[in-house]
Amino acid sequence: EADIYQTPRYLVIGTGKKITLECSQTMGHDKMYWYQQDPGMELHLIHYSYGVNSTEKGDLSSESTVSRIRTEHFPLTLESARPSHTSQYLCASSVTGRSPLHFGNGTRLTVT
Amino acid sequence: GENVEQHPSTLSVQEGDSAVIKCTYSDSASNYFPWYKQELGKRPQLIIDIRSNVGEKKDQRIAVTLNKTAKHFSLHITETQPEDSAVYFCASQAYSGAGSYQLTFGKGTKLSVIP
Numbered sequence: 001e002a003d004i005y006q007t008p009r010y011l012v013i014g015t016g017k018k019i020t021l022e023c024s025q026t027m028g029h030d031k032m033y034w035y036q037q038d039p040g041m042e043l044h045l046i047h048y049s050y051g052v053n054s055t056e057k058g059d060l061s062s063e064s065t066v067s068r069i070r071t072e073h074f075p076l077t078l079e080s081a082r083p084s085h086t087s088q089y090l091c092a093s094s095v096t097g098r099s100p101l102h103f104g105n106g107t108r109l110t111v112t
Numbered sequence: 113g114e115n116v117e118q119h120p121s122t123l124s125v126q127e128g129d130s131a132v133i134k135c136t137y138s139d140s141a142s143n144y145f146p147w148y149k150q151e152l153g154k155r156p157q158l159i160i161d162i163r164s165n166v167g168e169k170k171d172q173r174i175a176v177t178l179n180k181t182a183k184h185f186s187l188h189i190t191e192t193q194p195e196d197s198a199v200y201f202c203a204s205q206a207y208s209g210a211g212s213y214q215l216t217f218g219k220g221t222k223l224s225v226i227p
Contacts, residue, residue, distance in 0.1 A: 043156070050211070
């Protein structure tokens with residue numbers, strides 16, 4: 001089934017660890033996005049990509065990085081996790097920049 | 113940049129009553145206005161959207177109205193049911209240059225439908 005998949009669903013790690021949150025979509029969408037959201041709260045755009053080898057930072061300053069080597073894959077990496085990174089991370093994709101977003105189920109990250 | 117204000121932040125209604133959530137935006141060039149519903153522990157999902165060449169759009173119990181002059185748009189839910197309980201986000205999209213479109217979300221409204 002065409003969808004957008006995020007792994008892991010939940011992650012608990014210690015301070016200072018390097019982590020990568022995975023996001024893959026099977027819908028052939030060019031546009032992909034990462035949002036940070038505390039449960040039920042405001043959505044903050046942290047990174048987006050309009051295609052392969054294209055990445056931009058969003059509105060919320062983030063210590064994370066992203067890459068877009070393949071159309072379907074848009075991983076997010078934290079080089080050194082801190083407790084302030086504890087949040088939910090939502091990946092999304094869209095056909096064009098003017099199309100609705102399709103969200104993944106999110107990764108709930110806890111940094112101890 | 114675009115600024116989207118959403119009100120109220122929380123809303124409680126009795127089952128069967130109507131619910132209205134309002135958003136205002138600042139960029140007169142904004143031309144696409146989606147609404148997302150996020151149930152507890154789940155991903156946001158698009159429930160309805162409207163483009164600037166249309167004043168109103170309806171889908172069963174859900175409707176969205178747009179007033180471009182006043183720069184505000186609203187979500188209307190009629191005959192509310194307990195399964196309508198969720199956080200609702202409005203958003204506004206405008207062209208931001210170099211082939212890029214920027215989507216700005218409101219802060220969300222937590223709707224509780226009381227049986």
